[in-house]
């Protein structure tokens with residue numbers, strides 16, 4: 001059975017989370033402090049962690065950073081702080097996703113299922129999304145059977161998004177992955193290249209079916225893993 005650890009000091013919310021996650025057939029462990037969370041992650045090895053940022057002993061981000069020193073368990077952060085900077089910080093600290101309080105339990109459950117599906121990461125060799133076909137091995141992209149000519153930068157951006165289906169990839173992560181270690185704040189590069197990529201793939205920023213912009217935070221490949229392993 002899949003075990004989910006819920007880390008939340010608000011007792012009523014923790015109980016509500018536990019009940020809703022358990023109702024979907026998951027096994028749930030619950031703790032109220034960061035210290036207890038670290039112990040349980042190490043000892044029980046849950047398959048997913050739902051982590052509140054505001055904890056009484058250790059800040060949620062510090063808990064996440066410590067978890068990442070010994071575990072790559074998917075972590076979904078709960079944050080009451082509706083601030084872009086916090087969202088970027090948690091993603092850069094290694095969270096897989098975040099949900100802002102107050103949240104719809106269905107949204108959390110959907111994120112939870114998506115995070116579980118992503119691990120372990122199996123990169124498909126061929127990704128299909130509508131009339132787009134991305135051959136991850138030969139690094140070729142086609143649209144309705146016609147080759148789409150992408151620059152190296154566009155291709156690398158696309159690969160970084162496609163490798164993480166459904167996942168929010170931050171601007172800083174993309175800049176580091178595609179442009180290199182010294183980059184991280186040049187978000188204007190991303191705006192230009194993502195716009196080019198969208199145009200070539202026939203995607204519409206206002207009504208996206210491939211690449212979703214999370215304003216000020218990053219981008220998400222929303223067309224699914226949709227690939228075959230052959």
Ligand code: CA
Nearest residue numbers: 009052054055
């Ligand atoms: Ca709290």
